[in-house]
Amino acid sequence: MSNEKKERRCKSCGKxxxxxxxxxxxxxxxxxxxxxxxxGGAVGVLAVTALNVVARVKSDSDRK
Structure with missing residues (x-):
């Protein structure tokens, strides 16, 4: 058996x-x-925007 170790390289860039x-x-x-x-930040902003729109639509339907 060989005592040489296999070279370990980065799976992304090969370094x-x-x-x-x-x-x-x-x-x-x-x-x-x-x-x-x-x-993650972009997804969070989109989620908050969607919740804001839902809350506004719900509050507008409650007024009528």
Missing amino acids: LLLDEKLPFCRRCVIEGRDTVGMV
């Missing part, structure tokens, strides 16, 4: 990983976190 236990390099993890934050 060589040295002592990482995760399959992604630090740069890809940080970029992914930023992307998830932006998408």
Whole structure:
């Protein structure tokens, strides 16, 4: 059997990983976190807008 270890590379960008236990390099993890934050913020804004519209329609129907 060979004592050589297999090279570990980032699954996203292919960069060589040295002592990482995760399959992604630090740069890809940080970029992914930023992307998830932006998408989550956009979804949150859309949800709040939809709830606001529903509340306004409901309050308008209560007045009549």
